[in-house]
Amino acid sequence: MLEIFGLPYVFSGVLASALAMDKDATKKALKNEKILMPRHIILDKSYKPSDLKRIRTPLVVKPVDQGSSIATFIVKKEKELSGAIKEALKISSRVMVEEFIDGREVTAAVLGNKNPVALPLIEIRPKKAFFFDYQSKYEISGSEEICPALISRALTKEIQAVAIKIHKILSCRGVTRSDFIIKNNKPYFLEINTIPGMTETSLVPLAAAKHSLSFSELLDELIKLAFEG
Numbered sequence: 001m002l003e004i005f006g007l008p009y010v011f012s013g014v015l016a017s018a019l020a021m022d023k024d025a026t027k028k029a030l031k032n033e034k035i036l037m038p039r040h041i042i043l044d045k046s047y048k049p050s051d052l053k054r055i056r057t058p059l060v061v062k063p064v065d066q067g068s069s070i071a072t073f074i075v076k077k078e079k080e081l082s083g084a085i086k087e088a089l090k091i092s093s094r095v096m097v098e099e100f101i102d103g104r105e106v107t108a109a110v111l112g113n114k115n116p117v118a119l120p121l122i123e124i125r126p127k128k129a130f131f132f133d134y135q136s137k138y139e140i141s142g143s144e145e146i147c148p149a150l151i152s153r154a155l156t157k158e159i160q161a162v163a164i165k166i167h168k169i170l171s172c173r174g175v176t177r178s179d180f181i182i183k184n185n186k187p188y189f190l191e192i193n194t195i196p197g198m199t200e201t202s203l204v205p206l207a208a209a210k211h212s213l214s215f216s217e218l219l220d221e222l223i224k225l226a227f228e229g
Helices: 013-022 023-033 047-054 079-087 133-137 153-169 204-210 215-228
Strands: 040-044 058-063 073-075 092-099 104-111 122-126 141-148 175-183 186-193
Touching: 013 023, 013 186, 023 040, 023 092, 023 153, 023 186, 040 047, 040 079, 047 079, 058 079, 073 079, 079 092, 104 153, 104 204, 122 204, 153 175, 153 186, 175 204, 204 215
Parallel strands: none
Antiparallel strands: 040 092, 058 073, 058 092, 104 122, 104 175, 122 141, 175 186
8 A cells, every 4th residue: 555655664565575474485486596495395275194294293384474483383293293284274274384493593684675784693592482482572581582693603694695685586675584593504594574573572673783773773774775665
């Protein structure tokens, strides 16, 4: 509606956000870009039990087009898989069943339009769950957030470069936040958020602060970027 009325707005445009929200579409858009990602399959309500024979636990089960880790499950045993898929299908018509990468989670914020820059990385250590679930994301002290992440400078630069590359490929603008899992010193891209949170527990304001941008300065920059188009 804002585009129809010619009104500038913060964060990414319709196409970029639509691609980012659809996790399968995101992976397809990045498939030929040599970006390391967990393997996955997509299931809908017509799936058959035989479809699950070609995948092995542990796995991550989540709706294709949701955020905030809603209806997301870490499945460690095969007997739990069908139940997790059933619950995820209550939220979305399609479900992603993804290879579980056991490692350290970091998130990379990227700020800008045509010439974006990466903000300091944040390492996420959930306190109330096995992974960074809804409760860990939105409750005070739900997780420990270490900024800058305690990883090597070389790995930091590699992850930041990948995050910037993804931001550009999807034609994002304003600010995005890409999530990664590090295993054996290799960063696996998980997903990108084109409308990241801006609350007192949110990650982008934390990364911006480490980049010497106060919260009000971050908002000013986002407004400036919105007018750039």
